[in-house]
Amino acid sequence: MRRDTWVRVGALAVCVLVSAALGGWQGWRNATVEPPAPPSVCPLIRPEVFDLLVPAHGALRTAEQNGPGLRSNYCLTESASTKAGARAHLWVSIGRYGRHEGRGPRCVDRDGLLTVLNNENHAVALGDRAVYFIAGDRETGRRINLSACFGTYGVLVQYEATDAADTAMVASATAVAQEVLSWL
Known part of the structure; x- marks a missing residue:
């Protein structure tokens, strides 16, 4: 040649x-790599925690919320209405991340999970990283949203209650997230 x-x-x-x-x-x-399913979140929280945070609550409701590269499930309970108008609502989700659109499975690498627009985020010493914000008012109900990451797991807690102090709501949501993370 x-x-x-x-x-x-x-x-x-x-x-x-x-x-x-x-x-x-x-x-x-x-590539999208689907992760293994996370454990069911309701059994990871002691019944007395539900009883304390959501007095006179109804049955626990559960469902899955899956998406590309994410498998998750949630647990929801609400208090029964009272004559005084006091109420509480607790929603807890646990998600497990896989690979999707160039993002790896680490929870802290997920866009937007630990950043919220139009609210001030506050850091919490929990897991790899955790933040919360509070919205609403005391009369109609304050709501705390707490997001925590631990490895490939993400835990979201939304707790709403009337006539509750902000410090108590932060402590309550943090305790719920810690309860879930302790099983991982």
Whole structure:
């Protein structure tokens, strides 16, 4: 073979190898890897915690909320209405992350999970990272949203109550998240 033929064959081989490497990397980067299911969240919280935070609560309700690269389930309970209008609501979700759209399975790497717009986030010493914000007013009900990450798990707690002090709500939501994280 002539020398220019060898150069063409070599150049073609390099192009094929570079294209295969880039295509493989892009495919791996954008692949969705579904994670294993997280444990059911209701049994991870002691019944007395539900009784304390949501007095006269109804039955615990559960459901799954899955998406690409995420498997999760939640537990919800609400207090029965009272004549005085006092009420409480507790929603707890546990999610397990996999790989999706170039993002790895670590919870702290997820966009928006630990950042909330239009509210001030406050850090909590829990898991790999945790933040909360409080919204609403005391008369109609204050609501705390707490997000905590631990490895590939994300725990979300939404607790709403009337006539509750902010410090008590923070302590309550943190205790619920800690209760869930202690099982992981």
